[in-house]
Amino acid sequence: MEERMSGFCITKAGRGGGSGNNCGAGTKCGRWNPTTEQVKLLTDLFRSGLRTPSTDEIQNISTQLSFYGKIESKNVFYWFQNHKARERQKRRRVSVDEKDAMIRRDDRFSSARYFTEINHVNEPERVIETLQLFPLNSFDEAGSEKFRLQANECNEAAAAFSYKFGTEMDRPHLDLRLSFV
Amino acid sequence: MEERMSGFCITKAGRGGGSGNNCGAGTKCGRWNPTTEQVKLLTDLFRSGLRTPSTDEIQNISTQLSFYGKIESKNVFYWFQNHKARERQKRRRVSVDEKDAMIRRDDRFSSARYFTEINHVNEPERVIETLQLFPLNSFDEAGSEKFRLQANECNEAAAAFSYKFGTEMDRPHLDLRLSFV
DNA sequence: ATCGTATGAATGAAGG
DNA sequence: CCTTCATTCATACGAT
Numbered sequence: 001m002e003e004r005m006s007g008f009c010i011t012k013a014g015r016g017g018g019s020g021n022n023c024g025a026g027t028k029c030g031r032w033n034p035t036t037e038q039v040k041l042l043t044d045l046f047r048s049g050l051r052t053p054s055t056d057e058i059q060n061i062s063t064q065l066s067f068y069g070k071i072e073s074k075n076v077f078y079w080f081q082n083h084k085a086r087e088r089q090k091r092r093r094v095s096v097d098e099k100d101a102m103i104r105r106d107d108r109f110s111s112a113r114y115f116t117e118i119n120h121v122n123e124p125e126r127v128i129e130t131l132q133l134f135p136l137n138s139f140d141e142a143g144s145e146k147f148r149l150q151a152n153e154c155n156e157a158a159a160a161f162s163y164k165f166g167t168e169m170d171r172p173h174l175d176l177r178l179s180f181v
Numbered sequence: 182m183e184e185r186m187s188g189f190c191i192t193k194a195g196r197g198g199g200s201g202n203n204c205g206a207g208t209k210c211g212r213w214n215p216t217t218e219q220v221k222l223l224t225d226l227f228r229s230g231l232r233t234p235s236t237d238e239i240q241n242i243s244t245q246l247s248f249y250g251k252i253e254s255k256n257v258f259y260w261f262q263n264h265k266a267r268e269r270q271k272r273r274r275v276s277v278d279e280k281d282a283m284i285r286r287d288d289r290f291s292s293a294r295y296f297t298e299i300n301h302v303n304e305p306e307r308v309i310e311t312l313q314l315f316p317l318n319s320f321d322e323a324g325s326e327k328f329r330l331q332a333n334e335c336n337e338a339a340a341a342f343s344y345k346f347g348t349e350m351d352r353p354h355l356d357l358r359l360s361f362v
Numbered sequence: 363a364t365c366g367t368a369t370g371a372a373t374g375a376a377g378g
Numbered sequence: 379c380c381t382t383c384a385t386t387c388a389t390a391c392g393a394t
Contacts, residue, residue: 031374031385052379078375085380086373092236093254100244100254212370212389233382259371266384267369 032075037068042079051084053077213256218249223260232265234258 034042045053045061053061053076062073215223226234226242234242234257243254 033374033386075374079373081379082373082375089380090255093258096240097243097253100240100247103244214390215370256370260369262382263369263371265382270384 032071034071034075034079035069038065038071041065041068042076042083046080046083051080053080213252215252215256215260216250219246219252222246222249223257223264227261227264232261234261 042061042065050057058073058076058080062071062076065071065076223242223246231238239254239257239261243252243257246252246257
């Protein structure tokens with residue numbers, strides 16, 4: 001394996017042959033490859049609170065970022081979609097992992113303590129502190145959406161699954177099939 | 182091969198310093214190093230037909246595998262993602278390589294159509310799902326598309342990333358605040 | 363040490 | 379919005 005360069009190069013320069021792409025000579029240019037500057041600026045915008053830019057905003061961002069390399073509006077659109085989704089996903093996984101760690105830590109104790117600690121994990125924290133640095137009025141969408149997020153009722157379902165393992169120490173017999181949810 | 186380097190790795194996260202190396206059990210390290218037991222169990226699950234575990238399944242698997250060593254749910258997620266992708270990739274490579282790789286017309290070069298054709302039409306004769314050694318319960322991807330019970334939105338806790346870069350990168354003043362367009 | 367491969371991690375792009 | 383796929387980057391590890 002590993003000769004992935006054989007064929008399969010959409011390169012074709014089909015991208016309207018526009019501005020000099022950041023794909024070095026011979027590099028495959030099948031998809032957008034953001035430059036570090038572009039990533040940095042996009043990240044800054046995200047940190048500023050922008051999560052779901054409107055079409056106009058996307059267009060504007062794309063136009064300005066095109067200074068640093070080839071970019072299209074859809075790239076910006078996808079970037080925000082992915083970044084938002086993955087941050088949320090990451091957060092979700094991490095929180096559950098922390099919970100698992102706690103479960104494993106004192107797996108033999110009452111569940112009251114368990115839930116108490118759970119509640120401690122989710123400490124509220126603002127992420128929009130930079131919002132005031134420069135007043136973006138483009139929060140029509142992102143803002144309302146953001147405020148929609150609430151911490152109520154986290155994972156009760158996740159806490160429902162049973163963990164009856166931990167007793168078998170020697171036999172790798174694990175019942176990993178528990179997808180009846 | 183190997184023309185991809187070109188020193189252009191975004192490498193932002195750069196988590197945990199490069200020199201990964203062996204991290205015993207429980208040590209912080211850059212990259213998950215699955216134990217043989219973990220790999221075995223994951224492989225068993227895969228061979229049993231599990232290909233795209235749901236969030237809950239990922240959680241359960243991760244929790245139970247954590248008995249054999251440090252593991253996070255994202256590791257399980259990535260493992261299945263990669264395993265499935267590479268299986269398919271290998272399969273495709275073989276089919277393309279074994280067969281006549283040149284008679285194939287290059288009619289797949291059309292922006293978004295490319296993927297669609299790849300996914301749906303590019304399989305002439307070989308089977309699609311060959312991994313059904315014994316029926317388990319979680320044969321996913323065959324169209325189940327079961328409803329994921331989304332543990333809804335925890336709070337916005339600890340959304341901090343590793344916005345580490347931004348040290349001395351020249352900041353060419355871009356006005357990304359597209360107030361109103 | 364070098365190289366090649368296997369594989370963990372990430373992310374662009376879609377689909378639904 | 380959510381999940382999934384394809385591709386790529388980065389690294390651990392064995393063979394040379």
